[in-house]
Amino acid sequence: MAENYFKKYPNAEGFFNEYGGAFIPPVLEAEMKKISDAYHMISKSHNFISELRSIRKHYQGRPTPVYFCNRLSEKYGARIYLKREDLNHTGAHKLNHCMGEALLAKFLGKKKLIAETGAGQHGVALATAAAYFGLECEIHMGEVDMAKEHPNVVRMQILGATVVPVSHGLKTLKEAVDSAFGAYMQDPINSIYCIGSVVGPHPFPMMVRDFQRVVGIEAKEQFFEMTGELPDKVVACVGGGSNAMGIFSAFLHDEECELYGVEPGGLSLNLGEHAATMTLGKPGMIHGFKCYVLQDENGEPSPVYSVASGLDYPGVGPEHSMLKDLGKVNYVSINDKECIDAFYELSRLEGIIPALESSHAVAYALKLAQQEPQKSILVNLSGRGDKDIDFVLEKYGLPENRKDI
Ligand SMILES: *Cc1c(COP(=O)(O)O)cnc(C)c1O
Numbered sequence: 503m504a505e506n507y508f509k510k511y512p513n514a515e516g517f518f519n520e521y522g523g524a525f526i527p528p529v530l531e532a533e534m535k536k537i538s539d540a541y542h543m544i545s546k547s548h549n550f551i552s553e554l555r556s557i558r559k560h561y562q563g564r565p566t567p568v569y570f571c572n573r574l575s576e577k578y579g580a581r582i583y584l585k586r587e588d589l590n591h592t593g594a595h596k597l598n599h600c601m602g603e604a605l606l607a608k609f610l611g612k613k614k615l616i617a618e619t620g621a622g623q624h625g626v627a628l629a630t631a632a633a634y635f636g637l638e639c640e641i642h643m644g645e646v647d648m649a650k651e652h653p654n655v656v657r658m659q660i661l662g663a664t665v666v667p668v669s670h671g672l673k674t675l676k677e678a679v680d681s682a683f684g685a686y687m688q689d690p691i692n693s694i695y696c697i698g699s700v701v702g703p704h705p706f707p708m709m710v711r712d713f714q715r716v717v718g719i720e721a722k723e724q725f726f727e728m729t730g731e732l733p734d735k736v737v738a739c740v741g742g743g744s745n746a747m748g749i750f751s752a753f754l755h756d757e758e759c760e761l762y763g764v765e766p767g768g769l770s771l772n773l774g775e776h777a778a779t780m781t782l783g784k785p786g787m788i789h790g791f792k793c794y795v796l797q798d799e800n801g802e803p804s805p806v807y808s809v810a811s812g813l814d815y816p817g818v819g820p821e822h823s824m825l826k827d828l829g830k831v832n833y834v835s836i837n838d839k840e841c842i843d844a845f846y847e848l849s850r851l852e853g854i855i856p857a858l859e860s861s862h863a864v865a866y867a868l869k870l871a872q873q874e875p876q877k878s879i880l881v882n883l884s885g886r887g888d889k890d891i892d893f894v895l896e897k898y899g900l901p902e903n904r905k906d907i
Pocket residue numbers: 594595596621623624698699700739740741742743744745746812813857859860884885886
C-alpha cells in the first residue's frame with residue numbers, strides 16, 4: 503500500500519490530485535521533461551543509488567541519530583524524541599536533496615547550479631554540493647535575509663558560490679525565487695534550477711520528496727529499535743515542506759500515528775504578519791504549480807513574514823496541499839514568541855540549539871506534550887540554530903533579560 507502511494511502520487515503530469523503540475527513557459531517545458539526523464543531513468547539505476555548511498559554515509563554523516571530528550575520530557579510530560587537532521591553535514595536536512603539534485607545535474611551534463619535561498623541553508627547546502635561535484639553555483643537571496651543570515655552568506659562565498667542580492671519587493675524568499683527563476687530562463691541548457699523544497703513545477707516536488715524520504719525511513723527504524731513501537735505523533739515544521747515530507751512519508755500509512763505540520767504564525771494572523779499558508783490560504787497558483795497560496799484581495803501571492811527566514815513562503819508543496827484535503831496531516835501554527843521560547847527551552851534543557859524553523863516544530867511538540875503526557879512524540883529537528891544566534895540575541899535577548907516581543 504505504501505509503495506503504491508509513491509507510484510500513484512504524483513501522476514505522470516506531476517499532479518497530487520488537483521495540486522502540482524507544471525504551468526511554465528514553453529521554453530522550460532522541454533527542459534523539465536528532460537529532467538523528469540533523466541530522473542526516472544537514474545532513480546532506478548544501481549550506480550546512481552549506490553553513489554548516493556555512499557555520499558550519504560561517508561560525506562553527509564548519515565544516518566543521523568534519533569535522540570530521546572530526557573529533561574525536556576520530564577518537564578513537559580510526554581516522551582519527546584528528536585530526529586537529528588541538525589547533525590547532517592551543513593547543519594540541516596537540505597543537503598539530502600541538494601546532493602541528489604547535483605548528482606542529477608552532473609548526469610545531465612549541466613555546468614551550473616542556480617537556486618534561491620531564504621535563511622541561506624539551501625544556498626549553503628547547494629554550494630556544498632557544487633563544490634563536491636565541481637560545478638558552478640549561483641545563489642539568489644533577498645537583501646533582508648542577507649542581513650539577517652550573514653554567516654550563511656559568508657559560508658556560500660567561501661564555498662565558491664556567487665551570491666546575487668535581490669532588492670525588489672519585500673527582499674525575502676518569494677522575490678529570491680522570482681530572481682533565480684529569471685536567471686535560469688537565460689540559460690536553461692547549461693544550467694539547472696535546483697529548487698530548495700518540495701515546491702515548483704513538476705518534477706521537483708516529487709524528486710525533492712524522494713531525496714528526503716531517507717529521513718523518515720531512518721527515523722521509523724530507529725524509533726522502533728529504541729522503543730519497540732511507532733511514535734504516537736510526528737511533528738515537523740513546514741515552509742515549502744521538504745523536511746516534513748521527508749519524515750511524514752514513512753508514516754502516512756500508519757493510522758495510529760498522528761502527523762502535524764507546523765507553520766509560522768509570525769506576529770499575528772493578520773495578512774502580511776505570518777506565513778500560515780495551509781491554515782489561512784486558498785488553492786491558487788505560484789511559481790509554476792498549484793497549491794494552497796496566501797493571497798491578497800486580488801488573488802496575488804500576499805506578503806508573508808516569519809521570524810524564521812526559511813519558512814516565509816506564501817505557497818506550500820502540492821503534496822501537503824493534497825494531504826491537508828485528505829485529512830492525513832494536521833496543519834497548525836506557532837507564533838514568533840512560542841518559537842523563541844522553544845528555542846531557549848531546547849538549548850537549556852538538552853544542550854541543543856535548534857534552527858528557528860525547527861523551533862516551531864519543537865514548540866508545537868511542547869504543547870502536545872502538555873495536552874497528552876502519556877504519548878510519545880517524534881520531532882524532526884530539521885536544522886541547527888548557529889545561523890540564528892546573533893539575530894536572536896540582538897532582537898530578543900537572553901531569557902533572563904528578554905526584550906518584549
Ligand atoms: C529551509 C529550512 C526549513 C524549511 O524548509 P522545508 O522545505 O519546509 O523543510 C526548515 N528547517 C530548516 C532548518 C531549514 O533550513
